[in-house]
Amino acid sequence: MTRPKVFVTRIIRDAGMNLIREVCDADIWDGNMPPSREVLLERVRGVDGLLCLLTDFVDGELLDAAGPQLIVVSNHAVGFDNIVVADATARGIPVGNTPGILTDATADIAFALLLAAARRLPEAERYLRNGKWKTWEPSALLGADLAGKTLGLVGFGRIGQAVAKRAVGFDLRVIYHDPTALPGFGAIKMNSLNELLREADFVSVHTPLNESTRHLVNADFLSRMKPNAVLVNTSRGPVVDQAALFDALKTRQIFSAALDVTDPEPLPLDSPLLTLENCLIVPHIGSASERTRNDMSRLAAENLVAGVMGKKLPHCVNPEVYGDRWFGSP
Ligand code: GLV
Numbered sequence: 001m002t003r004p005k006v007f008v009t010r011i012i013r014d015a016g017m018n019l020i021r022e023v024c025d026a027d028i029w030d031g032n033m034p035p036s037r038e039v040l041l042e043r044v045r046g047v048d049g050l051l052c053l054l055t056d057f058v059d060g061e062l063l064d065a066a067g068p069q070l071i072v073v074s075n076h077a078v079g080f081d082n083i084v085v086a087d088a089t090a091r092g093i094p095v096g097n098t099p100g101i102l103t104d105a106t107a108d109i110a111f112a113l114l115l116a117a118a119r120r121l122p123e124a125e126r127y128l129r130n131g132k133w134k135t136w137e138p139s140a141l142l143g144a145d146l147a148g149k150t151l152g153l154v155g156f157g158r159i160g161q162a163v164a165k166r167a168v169g170f171d172l173r174v175i176y177h178d179p180t181a182l183p184g185f186g187a188i189k190m191n192s193l194n195e196l197l198r199e200a201d202f203v204s205v206h207t208p209l210n211e212s213t214r215h216l217v218n219a220d221f222l223s224r225m226k227p228n229a230v231l232v233n234t235s236r237g238p239v240v241d242q243a244a245l246f247d248a249l250k251t252r253q254i255f256s257a258a259l260d261v262t263d264p265e266p267l268p269l270d271s272p273l274l275t276l277e278n279c280l281i282v283p284h285i286g287s288a289s290e291r292t293r294n295d296m297s298r299l300a301a302e303n304l305v306a307g308v309m310g311k312k313l314p315h316c317v318n319p320e321v322y323g324d325r326w327f328g329s330p
Contacts, residue, residue: 002025003023003024003025004023004024004025004048004049004308004309005024005025005027005046005047005048005049006020006024006025006026006027006047006048006049006050006051006304006308007026007027007028007029007043007044007047007049007050007051008020008026008027008028008029008051009029009034009035009040009050009051009052009053009055009056010028010029010031010034010053010076011028011029011030012051012076012296012297012300012301013293013294013296013297013298014294014297015294015295015297015298015301016051016076016296016297016298016299016300016301017297017301019298019301019302019305020051020301020304020305023305023308023309024049024304024305024308027043027047029043034053034055034056035056037057040056040062041061041062041065042065044062044065044066044070045065045066045067046066046067046069047066047069047070048069048070048071048072048308049070049071049072049073049074049304049307049308050066050070050072050073050074050304051074051076051300051301051304052073052074052075052076052082052083053075053076053077053082054075054076054077054079054081054082055082055265056082057082057083058073058075058082058083058084058087058088059083059084059087060084060087060090060091063087063088063091063093070091070093071093071094071307071308071310072093072094072095072096072303072304072306072307072308072313073088073093073094073095073096073307074095074096074300074301074303074304074307074313075095075096075097075098075300076098076296076297076300077097077098077287077296078097078098078099078100078102078287079097079208079209079235079236080095080097080317081208081209081210081236083095085317085318088318088321089318089320089321092321093321094307094312094313094316094318094319094321094322095316095317095318096300096303096304096306096307096313096314096315096316096317097303097315097317098295098296098299098300098303098315099158099315100158101292101295101296101299102286102287102292102295102296103158103159103162104162104292105286105287105288105289105291105292106159106162106234106286106287107159107162107163107165107166108166108289109234109260109282109285109286110159110163110204110206110232110234110260110286111163111166111167113232113234113258113259113260113280113282114146114151114202114204114230114232114258115146116258116280117230117232117255117256117257117258117278117280118143118144118145118146118202118230118255118256119143119144120141120143120256120278121280122280123141123277123278124141126277127140127141144201144228144230144255146170146171146172146202147170147171147172148171148173149172149173149201149202150172150173150174150175150199150200150201150202151163151164151167151172151173151174151175151200151201151202151203151204152175152176152177152190152196152197152199152200152202152203152204153174153175153176153177153178153187153204153206154176154177154178154193154196154203154204154205154206154207154216155176155177155178155181155205155206155207155208155235156176156177156178156181156184156187156189156206157178157181157206159206159234160176160178160181160204160206161181161184161185161187163204163206164176164184164185164186164187165185167185168185168186172202173188174186174187174188175187175188175189175190175196175199175200176188176189176190176196177189177190177191177192177193177195177196193221194224197221197224197225197226198224198226200225200226200229201226201228201229201230202229202230202232203225203229203230203231203232204231204232204233204234205217205231205232205233205234205235205239205240206234206235207235207239208235208236209235209236209238209239213235213236213239214238214239215238215239215240215241216239216240217231217233217239217240217241217244217245218241218244219241219244219247219248221244222244222245222247222248222253222254223248223253225248225253225254226254227252227253227254227255228254228255229254229255230254230255230256230257230258231245231254231256231257231258232257232258232259233257233258233259233260233261234260234261234286235261236261236263237259237261237262237263237264237265238263239261240259240263242262242263242271242273245257245273245279246272246273246276249273249276249278249279250276252278255278256278256279256280257278257279257280258279258280258281258282259273259279259280259281259282260282260283260284260285260286261284261286262281262284265283265284266283267281267283299314299315302314303315303316
């Protein structure tokens with residue numbers, strides 16, 4: 001029996017790689033950098049399944065280059081803004097993602113960033129390394145307290161809720177704005193974003209990237225934040241208008257910001273944001289823990305393998321492609 005042909009756009013953790021190799025005839029891009037568009041267009045030709053990363057742009061052109069036998073696209077990420085899902089749906093191709101397993105790791109990073117930006121950790125470390133630490137100073141490197149303050153979550157899905165859970169232990173009052181989410185973990189629903197921005201001392205963004213959230217954090221948003229507020233973004237870079245953020249930080253309109261995601265990625269080293277003491281930036285490491293990346297690779301592989309075997313994907317972002325096809329009892 002011929003094995004399904006798949007293209008995997010990067011070497012992923014063994015948990016996933018082994019599963020793919022067991023079942024499929026896998027062509028694996030082994031470069032450290034993502035394959036170029038030309039390489040992608042070439043290597044997908046004739047495959048039954050594609051496992052891609054958030055660094056690969058998947059649209060109708062790529063799906064057509066693969067050919068009509070392509071029956072699954074599996075994204076090694078929970079976010080799927082790198083894929084034009086409507087193009088996949090129009091061709092009847094299910095798209096898989098990796099929800100759930102990276103919730104805690106991403107919430108941990110959001111909280112680490114919040115604490116680091118509030119207490120000026122990167123700045124304090126630079127202070128030490130640059131030989132400025134001469135004595136214990138009553139007024140040096142003073143940051144913001146958490147206890148008794150308000151954390152505003154923009155987006156209250158799995159990750160937002162996991163951040164709320166952590167916030168309880170820090171005596172933060174938690175409010176959120178998300179028209180579709182129900183309250184949980186003691187968080188209070190705000191009917192409007194304005195209301196949230198008026199009250200929050202810390203604002204953490206947990207929305208997907210789409211046309212309604214692109215540049216959601218713009219000059220107007222930032223001007224509505226409290227003067228000493230801290231912004232944290234672990235969602236997607238383009239949710240923040242970085243030029244507006246630079247102005248707000250430079251003029252101390254807000255206290256500080258901490259970003260795990262930027263626009264573009266990687267952030268060019270001449271980005272004005274990197275000249276600011278009150279802006280902490282890390283290179284999209286929200287899910288970068290040993291266990292989480294192993295689990296992501298396994299889940300992405302399970303989606304891929306299910307797809308090429310003609311089964312329903314365990315995690316599918318466009319289940320409408322199945323119509324009322326019946327897959328047997330669960
Ligand atoms: C990471 O950013 C992901 O979406 O999985």
